Amino acid sequence: MKSVLDRLRDEDRGAVLALTAAERVALALALGERDLEAFRRARGLSRVDAARILDRQKQYGRRASACLAVLIG
Numbered sequence: 055m056k057s058v059l060d061r062l063r064d065e066d067r068g069a070v071l072a073l074t075a076a077e078r079v080a081l082a083l084a085l086g087e088r089d090l091e092a093f094r095r096a097r098g099l100s101r102v103d104a105a106r107i108l109d110r111q112k113q114y115g116r117r118a119s120a121c122l123a124v125l126i127g
Contacts, residue, residue: 090104093107
């Protein structure tokens with residue numbers, strides 16, 4: 055027997071799969087903007103500062119690419 059969560063997840067997945075590629079990209083961008091706005095408001099930041107903080111967090115803990123190091127020198 056499926057739980058309510060399983061059923062909702064399946065419905066969401068089906069709705070996304072029914073979208074065209076362009077609609078999926080538009081949805082992803084809209085969700086990113088929504089989340090950036092929520093982050094910005096929760097911390098009382100400007101849009102630029104919020105984006106900068108999130109970009110830094112994204113890079114934190116990542117290892118440098120050995121391939122890129124060879125290409126750059």
